[in-house]
Amino acid sequence: MLDSEPFLGVGEYTLLTVLAVVAVVVLELAWLRTGVFRTAQYWITMAIVFAFQVAVDGWLTKLDNPIVIYNERQMTGLRLPWDIPVEDFGFGFAMVTFAILLWRHRLDQGSSAPESTAARRSRQTVPRGRPRSTPFPEPTAPEQPAPKPEEARTRP
Template sequence: MSYTTGAVLGIVVALALDLVVLRTRLATTLQWWAAYAIVFAFQLLTNGWLTGRLIVTYDPGAIIGNGTVPFLGDGRIAFAPVEDLGFGFALVLGTCALWVWWGRRLRPLSEDR
């Protein structure tokens, strides 16, 4: 499986988890997108620093682009492959959806005390 395929599957799974399985519907709220914008900015900073300095490299056959590391273009944003942004989105959405879902499940227990 390519890194691109994995990123797309990660996004689909995270959205399905949020919208269908757990029904937290975070991705439909303005609060989620405002919070994610902050995460996205810092992801670009850290990911860009690691990939721009070639501390982290990728197999050109597994990502979009030809393996060059421009700041923008050839499948990269701030040096980072766009797939990394997809994985980051999936990771953060999935984690937040689980956090909200568990919080809703545990709320009745805490109200009984």
């Protein structure tokens, strides 16, 4: 949709940005529930991301000599600061937040995650009761040398 008409009076870039932001927020609040929105760490991270986004995006989208040119019909036209389309901030929020949510969710699964099929299979026994071999067997203690047989005692 390179030069399509706005959908319901809303530009494609604006619509997709709003959908991405809503989807990420709903993903966190309704399903993942990692709690990142309640941490100062997350908001400090986002402030750092937005600071770099302003510097880079401002340079790329400046109206007097743009490197990236947007189709004005596909966005709101609201640009701040330094001619940055407001949709870029929503898209950046959604993209970075999505990555953080997936990472945090994966870390949180660590010890409470259900056991994988491969892990269950490695514990199962084969017929005759022998344990299955695993790609990384647990280390065993080195074998102790066998005791030397006592020399036969002779009776005097």
